[in-house]
Amino acid sequence: MKQMRNFLEEAKALHDSGIVLDGHADTPQRFVDEDWNWVGSPLGMGQLSAETANEGHLHGGFLIAWPEPDAWTGKFAERTRTLIAGIHQQAAKQPEAITICITAEEVRNAKHNGQYAALIGIEGGHAIENSLDNLREFHSNGARYMTLTWANANDWCGSSGFGGDGGLTAFGRNVVREMNRLGMLVDVSHVSDAAFHDVLETSWAPIIASHSSSRHICQAARNLTDNMARRLAAKGGIVMVNFFAGFLSDAWREAWNAMxxxxxxxxxxxxxxxxxxxxxxxxxxxxxxxxxxxxxIPPVPLSVLVDHFDHLLRVIGPKHVGIGSDFDGISLSVEGMETAADLPKLTAALLERGWSADDLRGLLGENLLRVLKQAEDFAAA
Ligand SMILES: [Zn+2]
Structure with a gap:
C-alpha cells in the first residue's frame, strides 16, 4: 500500500532545509508601547514572537516602523525613530534570539546561527516628512524598505485608502530614485493604482508589494490585479500575500465593512x-x-488564503510570490492561522495542491533575498 504523505511534517522539513521570511509584521509597536519583549513575554493579542516563530519554523522577516498618522501628527519622523530604536533594543537585549540584518547575506548568517533575522521596514512615506535627509537617516539606521504610503496618502504619493488616489509627484519620483541609490526596496502595498504604475516606471530596481493579496479573488483596493502583478513580476519584483481575512474574502470584507x-x-x-x-x-x-x-463574522477557511498563493503562483510564477502576513497589524486571519506558529499549515496546503519543494523555496524566503540582493547590487554599482 502506498504510504500517505504527511504534508505538515514535509512542510516543517522544507522550512528548515531552506529559509522562511515574512515580508511584514507590525510587532515593534509592542516593543515601545507595551514594554513587551521578543523573548519570553506573554503573546496576549499578538501573533508573532520568538516562541511562535520557532514553532512555525519562521527564520526572519521585516519588522515595521509605522507612525500611525492620527496619533502622531506632527511627529511622524520622531515616532519612526522611536520604533526603529525599539527594534535595535530588542536585538541588543536578546542577541542570541534576534539580530538586525541589513543585507541578504546577514539574513542567511542569522538563520545559520539560529537567530531571528530582523529586517527593518518603514510603513507610510509620511514618515520622512518630505525630507530625503530623514529617508537617508532611516536607511543608515537599518531600514531596508519603505512602503510609500499607508492607508493615508501623503504629499507626494497617492493611496488606495484615503487622502488622494493620484500618482507620484516629481518629489515622489526623487524619493523612489533615492531609495534605489541607497539600496532600499520600494514597497507599493497600500499605494493607489496610479502611483503603482508611476513607481513601476520610475524605479530602477525590482519593487515589492510587501503585504498585498490578489484582487482577482478579493476586490479590496489594497490588493493587486493580475495585470499589476504581471507588470511587477516582469520587472523582477515580488507580491507578498497579506493574511488579513478582509483582504482575502469578499464576503468577509463586506460583513466587516457593514459593521x-x-x-x-x-x-x-x-x-x-x-x-x-x-x-x-x-x-x-x-x-x-x-x-x-x-x-x-463566519471565519474564512484556510483554503482561501491558499487560493491567493495558488493563483499568484500560476499567474506570475514561483519566483515572484512571497509571504506578507501583516501579523500584529491585523484583527483576524483565516481559520487555523492564529499566529506565526501556524505557518507550516500554509506550506503543507501548497504541497498538497501539487507545488513542489523547489517551487515553494522562493515563496518561503529566497525570492525576498533575491530582490534584497538586487537592491544592494544596484546601490553598489
Ligand atoms: Zn499595512
Whole structure:
C-alpha cells in the first residue's frame, strides 16, 4: 500500500532545509508601547514572537516602523525613530534570539546561527516628512524598505485608502530614485493604482508589494490585479500575500465593512474611557476591540488564503510570490492561522495542491533575498 504523505511534517522539513521570511509584521509597536519583549513575554493579542516563530519554523522577516498618522501628527519622523530604536533594543537585549540584518547575506548568517533575522521596514512615506535627509537617516539606521504610503496618502504619493488616489509627484519620483541609490526596496502595498504604475516606471530596481493579496479573488483596493502583478513580476519584483481575512474574502470584507459604524462607536467609547482613566489607548487596545467584532463574522477557511498563493503562483510564477502576513497589524486571519506558529499549515496546503519543494523555496524566503540582493547590487554599482 502506498504510504500517505504527511504534508505538515514535509512542510516543517522544507522550512528548515531552506529559509522562511515574512515580508511584514507590525510587532515593534509592542516593543515601545507595551514594554513587551521578543523573548519570553506573554503573546496576549499578538501573533508573532520568538516562541511562535520557532514553532512555525519562521527564520526572519521585516519588522515595521509605522507612525500611525492620527496619533502622531506632527511627529511622524520622531515616532519612526522611536520604533526603529525599539527594534535595535530588542536585538541588543536578546542577541542570541534576534539580530538586525541589513543585507541578504546577514539574513542567511542569522538563520545559520539560529537567530531571528530582523529586517527593518518603514510603513507610510509620511514618515520622512518630505525630507530625503530623514529617508537617508532611516536607511543608515537599518531600514531596508519603505512602503510609500499607508492607508493615508501623503504629499507626494497617492493611496488606495484615503487622502488622494493620484500618482507620484516629481518629489515622489526623487524619493523612489533615492531609495534605489541607497539600496532600499520600494514597497507599493497600500499605494493607489496610479502611483503603482508611476513607481513601476520610475524605479530602477525590482519593487515589492510587501503585504498585498490578489484582487482577482478579493476586490479590496489594497490588493493587486493580475495585470499589476504581471507588470511587477516582469520587472523582477515580488507580491507578498497579506493574511488579513478582509483582504482575502469578499464576503468577509463586506460583513466587516457593514459593521463599521458599530465598530467605530465601540472604539470611540473605549478611547473615551481610557482618556477618563488617564491611560493611553494603544494600538493593541484597538486591535482587541476589532478582534471581538471580527470574530462575529463566519471565519474564512484556510483554503482561501491558499487560493491567493495558488493563483499568484500560476499567474506570475514561483519566483515572484512571497509571504506578507501583516501579523500584529491585523484583527483576524483565516481559520487555523492564529499566529506565526501556524505557518507550516500554509506550506503543507501548497504541497498538497501539487507545488513542489523547489517551487515553494522562493515563496518561503529566497525570492525576498533575491530582490534584497538586487537592491544592494544596484546601490553598489
Ligand atoms: Zn499595512
Amino acid at each position: 463599521k459604524p458599530e465598530r467605530n462607536a465601540a472604539l470611540d467609547k473605549a478611547r473615551e474611557q481610557f482618556r477618563a482613566q488617564g491611560k493611553p489607548f494603544l494600538f493593541f487596545d484597538e486591535l482587541a476591540i476589532e478582534r471581538e467584532f471580527a470574530r462575529r
